[in-house]
Amino acid sequence: MQIKSVRPSKELSYREEKHNELTLEDFARLFGTTIDDIPYDCLELIAEYDFRYKKLSHDEQDAIILRVLKKIHSDELAIAGPDRKPVWEKGWSENLQDFINSGFDLGPLIPKFVKRNEVVRLNGSYIRPANPEFETCFVRVLRTYLFRKYFSNAAAVYEFGCGTGLNLVELGRLFPEKKLYGLDWSKASCDIISKIAQTKQLNMTGVLFDMCEPDYHLELGADDAVFTIGALEQLGTRFEPFLEFLLEKNPSVCINIETIYELYDQSSLFGYVAAKYLERRGYLKGYLARLRQLEKEGKIELLAVRKTFGCSFHDGYSYIVWKPVN
Ligand SMILES: C[S@@+](CC[C@H](N)C(=O)[O-])C[C@H]1O[C@@H](n2cnc3c(N)ncnc32)[C@H](O)[C@@H]1O
Helix, strand or coil, rough: CCCCCCCCCHHHHHHHCCCCEEHHHHHHHHCCCHHHCHHHHHHHHHHHHHEEEECHHHHHHHHHHHHHHHHHHCCCCCCHHHHHHHHHHHHHHHHHHHHCCCCCCHHHHHCCCCCCCEEEEECCCCEEEECCCCHHHHHHHHHHHHHHHHCCCCCCCEECCCCCEEEEEHHHHCCCCCEEEEECCHHHHHHHHHHHHHHHCCEEEEEEECCCCCCCCCCCCCCEEEEECCCCCHHHHCHHHHHHHHHHHHHCEEEEEEECCHHCCCCHHHHHHHHHHHHHHCCCHHHHHHHHHHCCCEEEEEEEEEECCEEECCCCCCCEEEEECC
16 A cells, blocks of 8 residues: 655644734733724724734744844845935836736735745744734734724824835725825835825825925824834934924824834843844934933823834834824
8 A cells, every 4th residue: 555645734734733823912912002992993803814823942033033143244135215215216116017017906016025924023022923914914903003093083194105005095994084195205106196096096195205305395284194104214313304394294193103223122132133133224213212302302292102013123013103292
């Protein structure tokens, strides 16, 4: 008799292994709130998505840290800053072309930097999610929570550094009556926003805008709200002109979902490698310290500061919620 060796599929072997799962309580803890405070549509997303994960063994964690350190010391990493503008322009032009070629399917608008099947950072350790789309699913939950909690009363919402506009699409689904603006220094990004507005009947407008040289002609009403996701990251330490612009325009609330240098505990290896990665890439540094100083001066109020999760390299989805004080 011939004996066939059958290897279980990855999916099957994952199911057989012991795994943890992000529960409602975990999300409430990550957002610094109670389950009662989590909006209904957010609860639905948490129930719908697969948030199972496996903790990494000691050797697996070592392998990840080694990978991060090798990246930090390699020549492969692009440094954020004004020199990168043509690269963003080219990247978003490709997404725009793919969006048109697909007959306006939103799939090609998922940025290429959103990785599938990645080990991620959560709660002070590296985890391996069961769901290859963990990052996209988690970000949907996070966005829905923050948008519902802080933007319900906003008249209009402005996303600065909006890229392919998918965050605004989500916002438009939650609040179809609100006027949405996608601002970016890339023309292709603004063209994507216009094409989404035309083809998906969403109330959104693309506006060319450089956060390093803010255009004060842009009108923001006292009831309007502002957010950024992974966009201040690109400014490094050059965030002051944009911060001054926001203080002058006085929106009702600002949400920044970003990598936050000051939140890395550099007395631990886990925090230290992420902080070194951020420094090497020239990402956002000093922003939270500056907001804390402005709060002491009575110019702003900090409403929330939370760490959530990130890719293997750093916590790209920490958030700060704040508002200018008149
Ligand atoms: C990492 S992407 C994030 C895009 C989008 N927020 C998202 O969540 O997918 C960073 C974005 O910031 C934009 N950006 C970088 N520097 C900028 C600047 N000085 N002014 C305006 N936009 C900028 C880039 O063009 C890009 O769209």
